[in-house]
Amino acid sequence: MTARPPTFPTSTVLGYPRIGPNRELKRALESYWDGRSTYQDLQGTGRRLREETWRRLDGLGLGALPSGTFSFYDQMLDTAVLLGAVPDRYRGGTDEEAYFAMARGAEGVTPLRMTKWFDTNYHYIVPEIGPDTSFRLDAAKPLSEVREAREHGLETRPVLIGPVTFLLLSQAAPSAPAEFAPLDRLADVLGVYEELLRELAAEGVEWVQLDEPALVTDRTSAELDAVRAAYGRLGSLPERPALFVASYFGDLGDALPALAATPVEAIGLDLVAGGLPGLYAATPGRPTDEAARPGEIPGKLLGKLLAGKTVVAGVVSGRDVWRTDQERALAALLALRDQAGPAAHVVVSTSCSLLHVPYDLDLEPGLDPDVRRRLAFADQKIAEVVELAALLAAAPAGQGTTPTGQGTTPAATRTAGPAPRPALEHASGHTLQPAPVRSPYAVRAAAQAEHLRLPPLPVTTIGSFPQTGELREARARLAAGELDEAAYDDLVRAEIARAVALQEGLGLDVLVHGEPERNDMVQYFAEHLDGFAVTRNGWVQSYGSRCTRPPILFGDVRRPEPITVRWARHAQSLTDKPVKGMLTGPVTIVAWSFVRDDIPLRDVVFQVADAIGDEVRDLEAAGVRVIQVDEPALRELMPLRREDQGAYLEWAVAAYRRATSGAGDHTQIHTHLCYSDADQIVGAIDALDADVTTIESARSGARILDEEAIGDFERGLGPGVYDIHSPRVPSTWEIEVALKAALRVLPADRVWVNPDCGLKTRTYEQVEAALTNLVAAARHLRGDQPS
Ligand SMILES: Nc1nc2c(c(=O)[nH]1)N[C@@H](CNc1ccc(C(=O)N[C@@H](CCC(=O)N[C@@H](CCC(=O)N[C@@H](CCC(=O)O)C(=O)O)C(=O)O)C(=O)O)cc1)CN2
Ligand code: MET
Ligand SMILES: [Zn+2]
Structure with missing residues (x-):
């Protein structure tokens, strides 16, 4: 970046569901696969769903809209196509034939492996990378989605899988020697990302989101070096959009200082599943007053690390359907803003993409009102993000207290509304009786x-x-x-x-x-x-x-x-x-x-x-x-x-x-x-x-x-x-x-x-x-x- 980075709006989400509020994409895909409709029909459904999504997010008052979170099958598969990493055996037909052959197999070829996306029930297609995979940019998807949104008068931030996560989650091609790891190809892949960033900059795109969830799992020091190298290199590109590196599903640990030392303009933190010590540690099973774990950053250092950066704070959970405890989320945002210091800019967001929750509670009139009161689906969560951003903007600086456990709302009362839960049987010790033992x-x-x-x-x-x-x-x-x-x-x-x-x-x-x-x-x-x-x-x-x-x-x-x-x-x-x-x-x-x-x-x-x-x-x-x-x-x-x-x-x-x-x-x-x-x-x-x-x-x-x-x-x-x-x-x-x-x-x-x-x-x-x-x-x- 040559000039000052553009300001990131005060609210956003990392991603949104794409199957359609009434599973329109599911039906369109299955009908296309069965030969009951054409690829053009399928593309039409995709366009309509994307338009509806952008209009909806905009209508809910969200500051920054993502694009590229739509997919006909899977975002890792889309990234493989973006980088030209399509194994030869899938080539020969049309692009869409190759795409769906990788996803589902075709006459004579088995599909690529599919496996679980971190600890979710979403499954991704595992790209195959070998020593001689030839990478070549195919920017059609991100570019066309940016243009499409503009036709509706909306500016978007392309969302892509980051190079390190892409390679860490890929598998070595079957023909690769035993010592080969996809990450060995980082330098080549970065060349393609550079080209893409140049094209996006030429298109007038201000911000790009690069998802790096692989950084919340244990990483070796060589892998952390790869993070430094990757974002050092992308960050030093003269003509590029501002870079927002998103992490989710946990805390960055040692990857945070590594990433913060690079020129990336924004870093996304999952403050629900991960959190910063003493800030917000409300993940199920993790006590709210738990001390910092090894590798976590003590609050004081945060200001140094994040000075001059935009911090995208994921305080609204993208993984559950509970309403956010607004007081608690706001306290976390204020504490983060104070600790990160005046030179940082805090943006309110979801903890991860909303892909993992249903669209809209309003489509669910039959739920028991006592349960319903406590729920928020994707659209309700977006409203929460927007509201928190307004509250944060209205709060004067210096309000942040670092919750230490005292004074934090217990998880049981976190969800809004009168929500007394049934007496807890486990408290009586019932579930702790030893199980019978079977014979050898x-x-x-x-x-x-x-x-x-x-x-x-x-x-x-x-x-x-x-x-x-x-x-x-x-x-x-x-x-x-x-x-x-x-x-x-x-x-x-x-x-x-x-x-x-x-x-x-x-x-x-x-x-x-x-x-x-x-x-x-x-x-x-x-x-x-x-x-x-x-x-x-x-x-x-x-x-x-x-x-x-x-x-x-x-x-x-x-x-x-x-x-x-x-x-x-x-x-x-x-x-x-x-x-x-x-x-x-x-x-x-x-x-x-x-x-x-x-x-x-x-x-x-x-x-x-x-x-x-x-x-x-x-x-x-x-x-x-x-x-x-x-x-x-x-x-x-x-x-x-x-x-x-x-x-x-x-x-x-x-x-x-x-x-x-x-x-x-x-x-x-x-x-x-x-x-x-x-x-x-x-x-x-x-x-x-x-x-x-x-x-x-x-x-x-x-x-x-x-x-x-x-x-x-x-x-x-x-x-x-x-x-x-x-x-x-x-x-x-x-x-x-x-x-x-x-x-x-x-x-x-x-x-x-x-x-x-x-x-x-x-x-x-x-x-x-x-x-x-x-x-x-x-x-x-x-x-x-x-x-
Ligand atoms: N929960 C869960 N997770 C899992 C798996 C799993 O089986 N279950 N398997 C693994 C792989 N994941 C899978 C997830 C879903 C399906 C699956 O087949 N889902 C079906 C829906 C299953 C279902 O709930 N069916 C309902 C509703 C069916 C339906 O679409 N009804 C129509 C109306 C009926 C009609 O006229 O067709 C509608 O609601 O519009 C039923 O049978 O009752 C689908 O997407 O097509 C398979 C594997 C891992 N995770
Ligand atoms: C996702 S595992 C599925 C097991 C289940 N018994 C079935 O056959 O569908
Ligand atoms: Zn199974």
Whole structure:
């Protein structure tokens, strides 16, 4: 920058949802993918959604509007395209064909890996970078969005993934030598960012936001050097917009001084999940009066670090649906403004993008008014940001007190409105009773072998079968009162019979009922447990066109009556083969809900564990021989900083065992994890003490099967051999290759044959073809004659 940086308006948000208030983008994408509409139609929907978003944010009075937060699939994938990092195997067709082939696979090519975005339920596409990836700027998307907004008379700030996070979250191309890391390509990537910044400057763009959330996780000193180098270099470009580097999901720790020493004009801090010591530490599980942790910056130094910078203060949570305690947020802003000193400029913002919350509470008229009073969705949060900015501007300097714990509002009363919460059962010590202990695995394995009589390499699935349009429509009609309970139940029973008959016919060994009664594996349980509220339209994007409506856990959790037993009974009555009881685990139910923040997360999870434990006992009593308790979010809820991870894994595992340890030796407990980098938590998976674990591995190169990762894992393991997130049907040969890899590290009586996740997003046609090949591969490897 040559001249003084432009002033950053006093309020902004880091990002906004893009799926559409009524999931318009979801429908447009799926119709385009199915060939029911054209790419031009899809682009039209995109344009309309972007226009609506900008007008809405502007109408709410927000100071600075972001652009580029829209995506047809994912922002990491968009960044790969921006940098020209499209692997050769996806090229050859049109740009959009390449884009969606990377996201979803296409004829003859598997998609890029997809994995969890930090500790959220959003999933990103993992770019592939090799030593000879040739980077080349393709600035069409950021430029056209800036121009588009101008057509509506609005100036925007392009939002991009920063170069360091982009490379840290990318994977090495398969052909890269073992010692190669994508970050090795930083210098080349920076060249492309420089070119982009020049183009944006030429376009008249004043500010650019570069997201660097990877800096809130543990970083080596070499990586911090990369941060200094990257922003030193971008900062010294003569012709460029002002740079705003955003961090979120935690605190920057050592990365803050590194970043602050570079010429970037603005730094974004997440004061909800991270915070500065004594300022604002209201993240669930973190006491408000907690002292600074190692690596955190004592308040006094802040002024030096931030002198002359704009500080974008994320005080309104982008991760939960609670209203912000205005008094407390304002106190944090005032303290920050005083500590940062007169030479800094404080901007009010959300803690992260609003991508992770639903659009608008006004679309949710049916919520219990007592719960509703305490809620804020994206648009309400924007109003809070705008209001806080006005309050901050009106407050004279020197008002900032550094809260030390005394005088801060306890989290329980943080959310506005009269919100007395139910008496806390955990306070009575109820949830702290020790869980029963199961017999050693070897004893159980023998009892189960006797009870179940399964062949080697047993074939099973993860639980859900295709969710047909007919079922969804019936559920919608049931909710609207157009269909009665009995007719709906008949439909579900018929669908269960269909799934069971299909599995019997194909020759699977352990069957499932197919989960047709569930709208979602978390929401369904929330609907049947006390203490949760659910929404009609509170959709949040999970990946691509897929969304969930995270339930709102606001009170104490209890299971008033059995939830799944009648469906399990029905399914088992149709076959002699064992049918798995199917439950969602306590960690996952909590991870994929918006949860109360007035008691420690651990206590919330334990309450849910006890409710699921009741269901396990009832299923067993109903004669169910195999019970699966899914924990796909076990890895996701793990704290981002290593120092916090051990304690988390300990209580997460304890919660799982509370839920499952009531089962007798002869009952086989299964668990399932997906998109979880399972290889990183093999110890915890082992400690879950499930008899069988099925995991995602089709799309992550089966890393868990490395001799080193698997270590002395003692129990049954089903490495997913069919990537269900792609419409592709795997061949028998491919499946055999994957199984042989498992058989190199595990004995045949402990290897299971299964897809890598539930089949609900697939069609019956795809599923039938894939399961046929799965059974054929298992039989071939068992040495059976093909039937
Ligand atoms: N909560 C959660 N998180 C998860 C997963 C998961 O399964 N659940 N899986 C992993 C991957 N993420 C996923 C997230 C969503 C979906 C998914 O399939 N979602 C469905 C919606 C599921 C649902 O809630 N369905 C409801 C509502 C269906 C619906 O759209 N109804 C129509 C009306 C009915 C009609 O006429 O079609 C409407 O509301 O407009 C139901 O079946 O009842 C979708 O986006 O399409 C899959 C994977 C990780 N995180
Ligand atoms: C995201 S894990 C999904 C597990 C669930 N039992 C299913 O098959 O859909
Ligand atoms: Zn799964």
